[in-house]
Amino acid sequence: MTELTCPKCGKGTDVFYASVCRDCYTGSKKLLVCPMVVYSKICPTCGSLFRKGKWVTRNDEIEAVYESVKEALELDKQARSLDMELTHKKLDYSRYSVHIEAKARIDGLEINAAQDTEVRISWETCETCSRISGGYFEGIVQIRADKRIPTREELKECSSIAEETAARSREKGDRLAFIAKTQELPEGIDIYVGSAKLGKQVCKVLVDAFGGRFSESPKLVGQKNGVDLYRITYALRLPEFVRGDIISADDTVVEVKSCGRHISGIDLETGKKFIENFNDILEVKKLGKRRDMVSAVLVADEGRAIQVMDPDTYESITIKRPEFLGAEPGSEIKIIKTAKGIFVLP
Numbered sequence: 228m229t230e231l232t233c234p235k236c237g238k239g240t241d242v243f244y245a246s247v248c249r250d251c252y253t254g255s256k257k258l259l260v261c262p263m264v265v266y267s268k269i270c271p272t273c274g275s276l277f278r279k280g281k282w283v284t285r286n287d288e289i290e291a292v293y294e295s296v297k298e299a300l301e302l303d304k305q306a307r308s309l310d311m312e313l314t315h316k317k318l319d320y321s322r323y324s325v326h327i328e329a330k331a332r333i334d335g336l337e338i339n340a341a342q343d344t345e346v347r348i349s350w351e352t353c354e355t356c357s358r359i360s361g362g363y364f365e366g367i368v369q370i371r372a373d374k375r376i377p378t379r380e381e382l383k384e385c386s387s388i389a390e391e392t393a394a395r396s397r398e399k400g401d402r403l404a405f406i407a408k409t410q411e412l413p414e415g416i417d418i419y420v421g422s423a424k425l426g427k428q429v430c431k432v433l434v435d436a437f438g439g440r441f442s443e444s445p446k447l448v449g450q451k452n453g454v455d456l457y458r459i460t461y462a463l464r465l466p467e468f469v470r471g472d473i474i475s476a477d478d479t480v481v482e483v484k485s486c487g488r489h490i491s492g493i494d495l496e497t498g499k500k501f502i503e504n505f506n507d508i509l510e511v512k513k514l515g516k517r518r519d520m521v522s523a524v525l526v527a528d529e530g531r532a533i534q535v536m537d538p539d540t541y542e543s544i545t546i547k548r549p550e551f552l553g554a555e556p557g558s559e560i561k562i563i564k565t566a567k568g569i570f571v572l573p
């Protein structure tokens with residue numbers, strides 16, 4: 228049953244959309260308009276895209292190309308439930324032909340659109356990459372240890388923690404969070420960081436992981452556009468003692484679990500937990516490390532004391548029974564021989 232006649236095409240219709248029939252209405256709507264040529268600025272080194280006046284990290288060239296197209300096209304403001312698909316063909320090293328297919332609803336009617344455009348890339352090195360290639364850095368994290376040389380493993384771990392911290396900050400948008408270089412030295416390593424902020428972050432994460440402390444000292448290195456430029460040295464000191472060290476802290480022999488502002492670990496004589504502010508300990512000395520432990524036979528368990536056979540002299544030695552001991556007499560236990568006597572290890 229048709230009651231109306233479309234004033235535009237003359238066909239009969241039962242519903243008007245903006246005073247014309249459905250076909251005339253959808254035919255007059257343009258879902259999207261895209262320029263024939265879209266210009267895009269991409270960094271050839273890292274793939275970042277220059278967008279709205281600044282560089283943003285994009286790892287994939289195609290992703291950057293599509294983003295440029297989406298930004299250049301204009302959609303009908305009334306379009307709802309938009310479904311858009313882009314496909315591309317590479318024309319040469321700096322040109323892509325991009326095909327756009329789109330589908331959306333306007334006033335409840337489905338509208339389709341298809342268009343082709345060409346993306347022209349101007350390859351330009353972003354400021355981060357030009358800084359990296361120019362050897363730019365804002366800070367140096369100097370990793371050393373208190374009264375000792377850091378171990379290889381420690382330094383390796385510090386380096387990878389620094390890399391991870393930088394990667395996380397870059398993901399969060401801090402484009403200067405890069406490590407310019409790492410220099411190995413006899414006494415530790417120097418990590419050159421792209422931003423002072425990263426230098427501080429790395430120090431905080433390392434102190435959280437290893438204990439120790441850091442200090443910062445800025446040095447004026449010049450001026451840029453009337454602003455003073457500083458380079459900051461972060462002097463990080465890993466703690467004197469590390470996990471697994473056996474130390475004497477005044478009269479207590481401790482297996483160290485962590486060492487920072489506090490030393491915490493196990494009192495090897497009693498088996499109880501030990502925690503003490505580093506500055507409150509008058510005399511602290513390293514006796515050995517967990518790796519030096521040897522096997523010994525538990526000869527007897529007398530409740531408060533035990534007898535252990537010294538594996539070198541075969542003498543039975545009586546020591547206090549630590550809380551953690553669970554072995555039966557006759558079985559082997561792990562002990563450590565130190566200048567302060569024999570101790571059982573948990």
Ligand SMILES: [Zn+2]
Pocket residue numbers: 233234235236237238247248249250251252
């Ligand atoms: Zn019509």
Ligand SMILES: [Zn+2]
Pocket residue numbers: 270271272273274275352353354355356357
């Ligand atoms: Zn770049």
